[in-house]
Amino acid sequence: MKRAPFPEDLTPLRNHLLELLPILEPQNGWYGSIYFERKASKSFSANLKQTQMTDHVSSGAVFRIYDGYTLYEEATDELEFESLKVFANRFVKRVQGQARPTDLAAKPYHPPKWNDRLNTSLESEITNQLPKSIDAKTPVHFGIRFEKDPRRLSAADCFQSLKGAVEKCKQLAPQEGMELSDLSYVAARQTFSIEESIFVDRETNLSQTLFRLMLAVTTMSGSDRTFFRFGGLGGLEAIHYSDSDVHTLLKNLKALKSAKRLEPGKYRVLFGPALTGVLAHEAFGHSQEGDTCARGRSKAWDLHKTGESVGNEHATILNNPAIFQNGDTNYAAWGSYFFDEEGWLANEQILLEKGKLRAPMTNLTSAIRLGVPRTANGKRESWTNGVYTRQTNTYFSAGNKTLEELMSELGNGFLALHAAGGMEDPKGMGIQVGIAYLHEVKNGKLTGQVLKGPAGGDIQMTGYTPDVLNSIVAKSKIEYQSNKQDSAKHPFNDVGGCGKYHKEFVYAGCGGPYLLLDQVILG
Amino acid sequence: MNTHTWNLEQLKNQLSKRKEVKAWIVTEDHIQRRERYFMTQTEKVLEKVIVDQDRNVHSRAISLNLFVHLETAGRQGEITKKLFPSLPLENQLDLAIEAARQTDHQAWDLPTTVPTNLPEVRTADPEISEDVNHVMEKITTRIQTTVHKKRESSFNSAELFLSVFHRQLHLSNGLNHRSSQSRIYFETAFSHSEMGKDGKAHSDEYMNTQWSVHLKNLDLEKVIEETSDYANHSLQVLKPQTGKYAVIIGADVLSTLLNEQISQLSAFNAYNGLPFSKPGREFIPESKGELLSITLDPTLEYSANTTAISEQGLAQLPLKLVDQNMVIATSADKQYGDYLGILPTTSRGNLVVEAGKMTYQELTRHVPQVIEILQFSGLFSDPNSGTFSSEIRLARHFNNETGKITYLKGGSLSGSIVENFKNLRLSKSRVNRVHFSSDNIYGQGYYGPEYALLSNVSIVG
Numbered sequence: 001m002k003r004a005p006f007p008e009d010l011t012p013l014r015n016h017l018l019e020l021l022p023i024l025e026p027q028n029g030w031y032g033s034i035y036f037e038r039k040a041s042k043s044f045s046a047n048l049k050q051t052q053m054t055d056h057v058s059s060g061a062v063f064r065i066y067d068g069y070t071l072y073e074e075a076t077d078e079l080e081f082e083s084l085k086v087f088a089n090r091f092v093k094r095v096q097g098q099a100r101p102t103d104l105a106a107k108p109y110h111p112p113k114w115n116d117r118l119n120t121s122l123e124s125e126i127t128n129q130l131p132k133s134i135d136a137k138t139p140v141h142f143g144i145r146f147e148k149d150p151r152r153l154s155a156a157d158c159f160q161s162l163k164g165a166v167e168k169c170k171q172l173a174p175q176e177g178m179e180l181s182d183l184s185y186v187a188a189r190q191t192f193s194i195e196e197s198i199f200v201d202r203e204t205n206l207s208q209t210l211f212r213l214m215l216a217v218t219t220m221s222g223s224d225r226t227f228f229r230f231g232g233l234g235g236l237e238a239i240h241y242s243d244s245d246v247h248t249l250l251k252n253l254k255a256l257k258s259a260k261r262l263e264p265g266k267y268r269v270l271f272g273p274a275l276t277g278v279l280a281h282e283a284f285g286h287s288q289e290g291d292t293c294a295r296g297r298s299k300a301w302d303l304h305k306t307g308e309s310v311g312n313e314h315a316t317i318l319n320n321p322a323i324f325q326n327g328d329t330n331y332a333a334w335g336s337y338f339f340d341e342e343g344w345l346a347n348e349q350i351l352l353e354k355g356k357l358r359a360p361m362t363n364l365t366s367a368i369r370l371g372v373p374r375t376a377n378g379k380r381e382s383w384t385n386g387v388y389t390r391q392t393n394t395y396f397s398a399g400n401k402t403l404e405e406l407m408s409e410l411g412n413g414f415l416a417l418h419a420a421g422g423m424e425d426p427k428g429m430g431i432q433v434g435i436a437y438l439h440e441v442k443n444g445k446l447t448g449q450v451l452k453g454p455a456g457g458d459i460q461m462t463g464y465t466p467d468v469l470n471s472i473v474a475k476s477k478i479e480y481q482s483n484k485q486d487s488a489k490h491p492f493n494d495v496g497g498c499g500k501y502h503k504e505f506v507y508a509g510c511g512g513p514y515l516l517l518d519q520v521i522l523g
Numbered sequence: 524m525n526t527h528t529w530n531l532e533q534l535k536n537q538l539s540k541r542k543e544v545k546a547w548i549v550t551e552d553h554i555q556r557r558e559r560y561f562m563t564q565t566e567k568v569l570e571k572v573i574v575d576q577d578r579n580v581h582s583r584a585i586s587l588n589l590f591v592h593l594e595t596a597g598r599q600g601e602i603t604k605k606l607f608p609s610l611p612l613e614n615q616l617d618l619a620i621e622a623a624r625q626t627d628h629q630a631w632d633l634p635t636t637v638p639t640n641l642p643e644v645r646t647a648d649p650e651i652s653e654d655v656n657h658v659m660e661k662i663t664t665r666i667q668t669t670v671h672k673k674r675e676s677s678f679n680s681a682e683l684f685l686s687v688f689h690r691q692l693h694l695s696n697g698l699n700h701r702s703s704q705s706r707i708y709f710e711t712a713f714s715h716s717e718m719g720k721d722g723k724a725h726s727d728e729y730m731n732t733q734w735s736v737h738l739k740n741l742d743l744e745k746v747i748e749e750t751s752d753y754a755n756h757s758l759q760v761l762k763p764q765t766g767k768y769a770v771i772i773g774a775d776v777l778s779t780l781l782n783e784q785i786s787q788l789s790a791f792n793a794y795n796g797l798p799f800s801k802p803g804r805e806f807i808p809e810s811k812g813e814l815l816s817i818t819l820d821p822t823l824e825y826s827a828n829t830t831a832i833s834e835q836g837l838a839q840l841p842l843k844l845v846d847q848n849m850v851i852a853t854s855a856d857k858q859y860g861d862y863l864g865i866l867p868t869t870s871r872g873n874l875v876v877e878a879g880k881m882t883y884q885e886l887t888r889h890v891p892q893v894i895e896i897l898q899f900s901g902l903f904s905d906p907n908s909g910t911f912s913s914e915i916r917l918a919r920h921f922n923n924e925t926g927k928i929t930y931l932k933g934g935s936l937s938g939s940i941v942e943n944f945k946n947l948r949l950s951k952s953r954v955n956r957v958h959f960s961s962d963n964i965y966g967q968g969y970y971g972p973e974y975a976l977l978s979n980v981s982i983v984g
Contacts, residue, residue: 048796049629049795050626050627051625051628056603057605072577072578076582184797220797224908296714365576369564386578421903428728430914434912455938458912462914505961523937
């Protein structure tokens with residue numbers, strides 16, 4: 001395995017940013033930092049009619065000053081040194097010109113030194129890349145590991161592979177009882193991004209390079225649609241699929257043509273990993289985002305302080321940006337990184353433990369305002385967007401059942417495998433988990449019948465979050481096909497995304513074990 | 524990193540010299556955005572509205588749509604690529620051409636003529652365009668003044684984003700066009716607490732958002748008052764009873780659903796085998812209610828998708844797509860028009876929907892039980908099937924048999940345009956609505972009925 005290197009063309013910029021940093025701290029009590037990112041992404045797609053490619057590069061720097069009251073940011077993509085110098089000075093002048101509240105005490109921030117940062121348990125993928133001796137100026141670089149170098153894949157190879165996927169769908173369709181004319185739309189899409197970032201403040205000089213890959217195949221018949229999506233951080237090994245995946249895709253598409261409609265009601269449901277991930281994400285999850293807590297917009301903060309239970313013994317939810325081996329694979333999970341966009345090192349965090357809420361995730365200002373420890377959850381949609389407390393990989397802890405055992409325990413109900421969005425309600429503690437369609441289960445066996453929502457579209461699982469988390473009956477192991485002890489450390493997290501209410505979209509891993517729930521409202 | 528090595532004129536000259544290049548579209552966008560995030564901080568007993576974050580963003584992006592010749596007759600290669608002014612131009616073009624030659628499209632041509640006498644369209648608030656910082660200060664004062672008023676509910680947070688986009692569009696056929704757009708985003712959240720019968724404090728919140736292009740359409744004080752009022756109501760709620768109901772949806776939801784549904788009237792959908800309704804078909808099959816008439820209007824003043832010209836260099840004029848529930852036109856840009864062998868029409872624009880016949884009060888009393896959706900938690904809709912669903916964040920139930928009005932929260936609604944719009948009733952009053960999902964794509968604009976009454980909608984409680 002190799003690692004993604006620090007791009008040498010960014011060395012002059014990195015040095016310039018270090019030189020500019022003191023400009024941002026002209027006054028006592030001011031904390032300055034600079035974040036730079038460069039994202040170069042290529043997207044290839046093939047459908048029944050054509051092949052397409054886009055090639056985007058976005059890069060910019062964010063200068064930040066926290067004065068004890070407000071976090072100020074000035075962001076630009078003019079990256080010549082002299083421009084940046086003028087920019088930094090103008091920024092300082094803007095901040096100096098702002099009125100400070102006279103009736104509130106300042107809450108200054110002092111960044112920790114490396115000794116303090118390392119005084120916590122970190123993943124070996126992080127500690128293995130640290131130089132033996134580090135001080136404030138030492139450049140520390142983290143590179144994602146990879147086996148098959150994605151940079152070597154040419155556009156021609158990509159298109160051949162994607163056209164192959166489209167042809168595979170057409171080739172296998174008859175085996176799943178579909179005529180070629182039934183396939184009105186088939187598309188395969190592959191994306192590869194190189195994400196490079198630098199973070200500097202008076203105590204740290206960090207950089208990281210991530211390789212992000214995703215492959216999606218979509219089939220449609222009229223308005224019915226199925227898709228699969230694979231991806232992660234690492235090399236081409238993250239986007240491998242098999243004929244069996246295509247068979248499943250087409251089988252489900254055929255089943256959708258004769259789908260029944262669900263009668264709204266309360267049901268026993270076995271959630272697959274993607275749905276379990278959405279549930280974790282929307283439950284505690286969003287309510288445990290520190291900025292939401294600091295704004296008085298989360299019930300979770302109150303419940304954490306009172307210690308009131310919000311779920312049963314199965315309700316343990318983690319957030320973890322440091323998943324560098326996703327499930328039993330050798331590539332990192334979609335929502336992973338080495339440090340967040342405010343320079344905090346990635347680490348696992350328990351958000352909910354057997355129904356009791358722990359401290360929330362934070363970004364810099366929410367940690368200060370709430371008076372809780374910082375976590376590595378300061379993220380932005382891009383350098384042009386603001387930083388919020390955001391989830392990374394959010395998932396339920398694994399249980400001890402195999403899938404077979406859970407199906408047997410399910411008995412009569414539904415298997416939900418295909419997520420269709422979700423929404424949080426941090427203050428009211430409602431929850432919405434979207435399910436594209438359900439698989440009917442009778443006596444623990446799939447009947448082959450598929451069900452859509454009451455109006456022929458998605459199905460929504462809704463309810464009061466504590467009720468849902470108290471209705472968990474059992475959870476699967478990470479390696480749910482085997483009854484041997486799990487060898488993988490973390491459940492598999494799928495490719496996913498997250499919006500903060502309805503905007504600010506970031507990558508997020510979405511996964512976990514299978515979860516058996518009883519008496520959940522579906523409609 | 525290198526300093527700027529080239530400008531747009533040099534780019535255009537280089538492109539013109541390359542034999543492999545068939546055509547190109549270059550856009551240069553300059554964006555300035557100011558943002559403030561507001562929250563309260565409590566010190567002793569004093570609760571003060573503070574600025575949590577204050578941001579200023581400047582960005583410049585150059586995007587190239589490149590079309591290249593391929594050996595196979597009737598085919599061409601295409602790529603969309605962002606270009607870096609600080610990297611050498613020739614190398615970037617070499618790579619773009621090489622990559623484009625790997626793709627494979629049915630050939631099409633940019634328009635041969637450049638439109639003249641384009642209509643003047645209004646897309647940018649002059650005050651914001653002139654001094655976005657000054658406007659930020661002005662609105663900050665308005666926010667702080669308004670939220671400080673004494674209310675039963677508590678102010679939690681607000682966000683205000685002001686953006687100005689300046690775009691230059693250059694086509695290989697000689698078109699050069701400049702345009703600007705301003706965008707205003709405002710959100711606010713209030714919460715309300717009460718002691719419950721169980722002796723515990725219960726609280727809930729309501730969050731409201733509004734997008735606009737011009738300050739005159741930003742009714743900030745009204746948004747704040749409404750948010751505060753709905754927060755107060757969020758605790759005295761019941762869950763809906765499972766059943767089928769007549770449901771009133773507001774303009775925001777109607778705009779989302781109709782803007783998505785008209786994708787089925789596009790040449791893009793027809794060519795790609797996606798669901799498509801051709802002219803002569805009913806928009807809502809077997810409709811027995813008020814019949815929809817929908818125009819795609821790119822000239823609507825200060826709306827989200829207002830433009831004089833499309834990216835492919837065609838003048839954009841209002842296009843009536845649906846007339847009294849009959850599809851009468853296909854929205855086609857030059858590319859997909861060429862593919863289908865039809866003349867291009869209008870491909871950009873805002874939805875203008877003709878007014879209905881009923882007042883809001885008449886809609887709420889139209890049938891014995893009516894549920895008015897005040898807010899969905901997260902509306903998910905499928906433009907291919909016309910289905911939509913969401914948890915209900917807040918609603919009002921009009922029981923016209925007893926005269927009682929109750930607030931509802933929770934449960935979910937599952938709907939279908941084809942099924943639930945069959946007996947459509949629309950309000951006489953019309954409103955403007957604007958929505959932007961991202962900096963990178965066009966917004967959705969709407970001028971149409973403020974309310975719509977749908978029938979037989981499934982709700983589970």
